[in-house]
Amino acid sequence: MEVLSCSVxxxxxxxxxxxxxxSKMVSGGVPYPMLSDTGGRIGRLYGVYDEKGGVNVxxxxxxxxxxxxxxxxxxxxxxxxxxxxxxxxxxxxxxVRETGEPTPAGWQPGKKSLKPSPDLVGNVWxxxxxxx
Amino acid sequence: MSxxxxxxRVMVGREAPEFTASAFVNGGFKNIKLSDYRGKWVVLCxxxxxxxxx
Numbered sequence: 001m002e003v004l005s006c007s008v009x010x011x012x013x014x015x016x017x018x019x020x021x022x023s024k025m026v027s028g029g030v031p032y033p034m035l036s037d038t039g040g041r042i043g044r045l046y047g048v049y050d051e052k053g054g055v056n057v058x059x060x061x062x063x064x065x066x067x068x069x070x071x072x073x074x075x076x077x078x079x080x081x082x083x084x085x086x087x088x089x090x091x092x093x094x095x096v097r098e099t100g101e102p103t104p105a106g107w108q109p110g111k112k113s114l115k116p117s118p119d120l121v122g123n124v125w126x127x128x129x130x131x132x
Numbered sequence: 133m134s135x136x137x138x139x140x141r142v143m144v145g146r147e148a149p150e151f152t153a154s155a156f157v158n159g160g161f162k163n164i165k166l167s168d169y170r171g172k173w174v175v176l177c178x179x180x181x182x183x184x185x186x
């Protein structure tokens with residue numbers, strides 16, 4: 001999984017932020033490319049550029065190996081993301097891609113996924129319990 | 133996919149809009165193209181700005 005971060009700051013500001021702050025939070029600094037989106041050109045493409053504030057809001061897009069968006073989440077600036085839920089979603093989408101089996105609510109790696117068939121219609125309750 | 137200004141729609145199940153951007157990575161500057169990442173899972177994260185608190 002590759003991470004790309006993106007804000008309206010220049011790549012020069014990214015460098016200073018990495019060197020002066022992030023490297024003190026994460027040993028060696030963050031390992032992923034920090035993209036510069038001055039003017040919000042990319043943010044507009046993804047519908048996350050706030051024209052009034054002149055910044056990109058907290059949008060997160062999970063893009064599969066074919067370049068298709070599989071998940072997206074957009075938050076207003078004051079609330080940070082939950083990394084654990086992102087990882088769960090990535091693993092679930094990878095599971096679906098590999099097996100073709102959809103994952104029920106709250107699915108975790110190693111838990112049961114479903115095998116859709118005419119027989120499963122109306123019978124999910126027999127093969128899957130909430131929290132299973 | 134229609135990409136006309138104001139007409140493009142980002143949706144799950146649809147192709148992610150292509151872009152190029154200058155980036156800071158591994159101590160240097162580099163141009164990044166989304167399509168360079170075909171074949172890989174990508175998490176694209178937008179945030180308001182460097183040196184903000186959250």
